[in-house]
Amino acid sequence: MAIFVQFAIGLVFGLGLILSGMSNPAKVLNFLDVGGIPAGTWDASLAFVMAGAIAVTFVGFNRVSKLARPFFAERFYVPMRKDIDPKIVIGPAIFGIGWGLAGFCPGPALTALGFGSISAFIFVAAMCAGMVLARFIAQLPSSTRAVTPADPLET
């Protein structure tokens, strides 16, 4: 049951990416292209994607957090970290360059796979390689850090 529900939730996410235009890299790049404002080619649509999404999650997370526990799990797994370490700047800076080069972030790239696109396949394969590399480096013993987080991906 939980499996079918999680599939449906992923499907809703993917339909949202398609309807919003996020699954089209040309649209994403035209949003990021503030240099296109004078020429009139800037596409502001993606600001509306973020507004629509955050409006729903802001209210929805609040409601859900009042429940005793999730429907299919024992407890909530919500990130509690508040520290600003170098990784929270360096990681997104690297990701931003990748996003700006191709117009793909992880969700839309996966949805683009369903279009049967070879380009999306190439991007996703490289993305997975980058993820595996980062996870490998993150779990190497470090002399500069005394305590290794239990999960290097914890937001």
Add this chain to the structure above:
Amino acid sequence: MVVTPFTPIASLLGGALIGLSAVLLMWATGRIAGVSGIVARLFPPYQDREFTGRLVFVAGLVAAPVLVRLVTGSFPTQTIEAGAAVLIVAGLLTGFGTVWGSGCTSGHGVCGLSRLSVRSLVATVTFMAMAIATVFVTRHWS
């Protein structure tokens, strides 16, 4: 470059669907709908038993355009201008950066910001600024 039409209504509704999905995932599994985190955890080292749930969530993402095609008869518009070499570099940077920075557009940009997370705000401002700078360089400095 390809000029794209301004679609505020469709984008707002599509965004609301993305938000709905994130709320439903929190309700069902108690976890953040961060796509980079979900994909990265499909690879070892494994720290929990959520592999199947993550795999079917990703399968749902991939199935969305197939469903749209079944219903409407055609795929939605999609234009990928980058060549293979750029796609490989961009994919590596995206994969590495999202794991190093603990999230991407969905985990930090949507879920994190709506939870008023300071780390997510720092991350979102940083990747937006770098993406805008990258597009400015590739489109206007040549």
